[in-house]
Amino acid sequence: MGKSEKKRTLIQILAAVVCNGYAAGFLxxxxxxxxxxxxxxxxxxxxxxxGALGACPIGALQAVLGDRRYKFTYYVFGVLLFFSVVLGRLVCGFLCPFGLVQDLLHKIPLPKWELPRKIDRPLRYLKYVILAVTVVLLPLTLTNAFGIAPPYFCEYLCPVGALEGGIPLVSQSESLRQMIGGLFYWKMFLLVLVVIASLVIYRPFCKYLCPLGAFYGLFQRVGFYQMEVDRAKCDGCGRCEKTCPMQVDVRKNINGAECIRCGRCKDVCHTSAISSGFRLGPGKAEPKGSMAKEKNIV
Amino acid sequence: MHNTDIRGYFKYPLLILSMIFIFVGLLRQEHLVVLKKAVNICLECIGVG
Incomplete structure (x- = not known):
């Protein structure tokens, strides 16, 4: 593990501890x-x-949209837009506790897979469908007799609630254990599936399912945090793309929606062509086509 | 010389818009719905609801 990867893991652990700092809750x-x-x-x-000291933005979004008094939430969309513009998917790479869980699982030495590109690329759009349907549309439209909707994504698809809430709470509460039914087993099944997938595929939940990553990705190109490839320094070796765990076309699309800003491409670049940071002014326009093509390397 | 990416200018209006949204949301007391949900165990979220 490189020095910057160690630093990233430390920041991830710190973020997870800060977000879940209510130790008495676990006890x-x-x-x-x-x-x-x-x-x-x-x-x-x-x-x-x-341990959670704050609210989950995706849970909060469904809570307000599913409330009969509101058909739109300025508060939660404002918060999501704020994080998107300031940090983008830097949140996924550095601050998300479930991202850390998947990263740690992937460090376990087992054979690693990447889905074939023709399956991987269409599947990446699934998270946008999940965001639109289960997080926004269903809470707005599929309500009960009182005009209230359950948090559909949290209830049926989110493995984080099962891991962070379900296991610690159910294991300590007899009354909750008595309420266990098919839904609990379904959520445990999903969690086990994501855990097993994370052992061999890098961050499968982030790549294909996470509605929060989908939202943050929408604003990645216009946010403050940007990455750049210096065309003058790049020799088109392609190490960045071979190293990228999210399979981003680094030289074509470094600020695309799939980059979680882990910085591995920057670490392996032997010409130091890749830079990153918070940009207060406009960035440099990205070139049309790949640099390798322009340099006749590929 | 590099061209500047005009999308880089969008971040400030978006940042201001996000702050206005948060302010409006607080005025509409949407945060109280979030608070109510967050301080009670969400049975659906943990899989027993």
């Missing part, structure tokens, strides 16, 4: 109930995790 099997819990954390972190 007593209850959740934090402070008045500031309306504040959303940047990553996907279940607010029913005993």
């Amino acid at each position: 007593q099997g209850k959740i934090y109930q402070g008045d500031q819990k309306f504040l959303c954390v940047p990553g996907l972190n279940c607010y029913s995790c005993p």
